[in-house]
Amino acid sequence: MFILQTIRKDFPALSQQVYGKPLIYFDNAATTHKPAPVIALVNEMNSFINGNIHRAFHCLGTMCTERYEEARETVRAFLHASSVEEIVFTAGTTAAINTVAFSFGERFVHAGDDIVITEAEHHSNIVPWQLLCERKGALLKVLPVNHDGSLPVEQLPRLLSKRTKLLCVTQASNVLGVMNPVKDIVAAAHACGVPVLVDGAQGAVHGGIDVQDAGCDFYVFSGHKLYGPTGTGVLYGRQELLDEMPPWQGGGEMIAAVSFEKTTYAGLPLKFEAGTPNFIGVCGLKKAIDYVQELGWAQVREQEETLVRHATRRLQEIEGLQLYGAAQPKTSLLSFNIAGIHPTDAAQLLDKMGIAARSGHLCADPLMRRFNVQGMLRFSFSFYNTTEEIDTAVDALKKIKQLLSCQ
Numbered sequence: 243m244f245i246l247q248t249i250r251k252d253f254p255a256l257s258q259q260v261y262g263k264p265l266i267y268f269d270n271a272a273t274t275h276k277p278a279p280v281i282a283l284v285n286e287m288n289s290f291i292n293g294n295i296h297r298a299f300h301c302l303g304t305m306c307t308e309r310y311e312e313a314r315e316t317v318r319a320f321l322h323a324s325s326v327e328e329i330v331f332t333a334g335t336t337a338a339i340n341t342v343a344f345s346f347g348e349r350f351v352h353a354g355d356d357i358v359i360t361e362a363e364h365h366s367n368i369v370p371w372q373l374l375c376e377r378k379g380a381l382l383k384v385l386p387v388n389h390d391g392s393l394p395v396e397q398l399p400r401l402l403s404k405r406t407k408l409l410c411v412t413q414a415s416n417v418l419g420v421m422n423p424v425k426d427i428v429a430a431a432h433a434c435g436v437p438v439l440v441d442g443a444q445g446a447v448h449g450g451i452d453v454q455d456a457g458c459d460f461y462v463f464s465g466h467k468l469y470g471p472t473g474t475g476v477l478y479g480r481q482e483l484l485d486e487m488p489p490w491q492g493g494g495e496m497i498a499a500v501s502f503e504k505t506t507y508a509g510l511p512l513k514f515e516a517g518t519p520n521f522i523g524v525c526g527l528k529k530a531i532d533y534v535q536e537l538g539w540a541q542v543r544e545q546e547e548t549l550v551r552h553a554t555r556r557l558q559e560i561e562g563l564q565l566y567g568a569a570q571p572k573t574s575l576l577s578f579n580i581a582g583i584h585p586t587d588a589a590q591l592l593d594k595m596g597i598a599a600r601s602g603h604l605c606a607d608p609l610m611r612r613f614n615v616q617g618m619l620r621f622s623f624s625f626y627n628t629t630e631e632i633d634t635a636v637d638a639l640k641k642i643k644q645l646l647s648c649q
């Protein structure tokens with residue numbers, strides 16, 4: 243049962259004060275707070291159940307290995323991947339994208355090839371591809387964004403060619419909140435023989451994806467945006483591709499046998515998990531996924547939709563406020579500007595009123611240029627936020643507007 247006040251009690255961070263004001267946390271797209279069961283599990287493992295995985299045969303090592311591999315199964319089921327071999331744990335979305343950019347790039351990308359991304363990408367889904375293109379003498383091509391924040395999917399066949407080695411697209415923009423039609427995009431790319439990487443950093447927290455139904459070749463996300471510990475993340479890759487890709491990092495546990503003459507590598511997924519992974523964090527991520535699944539994705543989505551509807555209506559009371567990304571469907575974030583007010587000034591004043599909002603380029607410089615602004619202000623909601631918090635924040639914005647307009 244989804245009882246908001248009970249759920250809020252699960253998140254200790256939500257009951258604190260900042261600058262003597264009750265915290266209103268609207269920066270959930272950057273990172274979410276952790277529920278008590280996740281915190282308790284991580285504390286318990288750090289306190290008592292800490293043994294390095296996949297190597298020690300003692301009790302603690304075995305317990306950690308079992309829990310870590312249970313977490314892999316939980317993530318497999320969450321993404322509906324066909325096997326646990328396709329689930330690689332990483333330090334986050336950025337680490338997962340860089341793994342693919344290096345490893346897939348080494349194997350499949352050559353001089354004169356191209357990689358296609360979109361104008362709606364976070365820097366994490368731009369820069370690794372630029373680095374790859376520089377290394378290989380390949381070209382980076384960009385699918386533009388429509389004014390309403392949607393992608394012109396119909397332009398894809400013209401943009402993709404025999405030289406296109408990969409299409410990289412976000413499931414949902416961290417600036418516009420627009421959810422892209424991933425299944426259609428994958429179908430259009432596959433029709434041209436191009437595999438697709440989907441950045442699920444903003445999508446996983448709204449229910450994830452069925453990777454088999456969507457048909458994507460890679461899917462990546464971060465644990466800390468999904469109520470799990472920082473320093474955890476997931477790379478899903480189709481087994482045929484992962485099998486062909488060389489390891490990115492070398493070290494313990496990614497090997498079959500090592501000699502000075504020749505080293506052979508472990509099978510999937512350990513080939514991509516060199517060194518001691520953040521195994522306690524990964525167990526925390528499993529707990530976080532279990533927690534949201536127990537709440538129920540449908541209820542979570544419903545509460546988030548209520549919040550976005552309410553915030554959209556209330557924000558529009560503010561004269562001169564412009565919202566970006568009108569296309570539907572959207573996740574639970576709203577980015578906007580108020581005429582004559584610098585977004586960072588507004589965010590700093592909001593902060594002093596106890597309201598955590600995000601401002602600036604939002605790690606998406608190209609999108610700022612696309613909308614001809616230096617920055618935006620962003621409210622991003624979680625199911626644990628309330629309409630009352632939105633009312634307080636809108637009133638605060640009205641006061642800030644008055645204050646800054648008088649100067």
Ligand code: PMP
Nearest residue numbers: 334335336364366416443444464
């Ligand atoms: N992609 C998108 C769409 C994001 O929103 C973010 C985080 N803001 C990232 C990638 C990078 O995630 P992380 O910093 O957790 O690696």
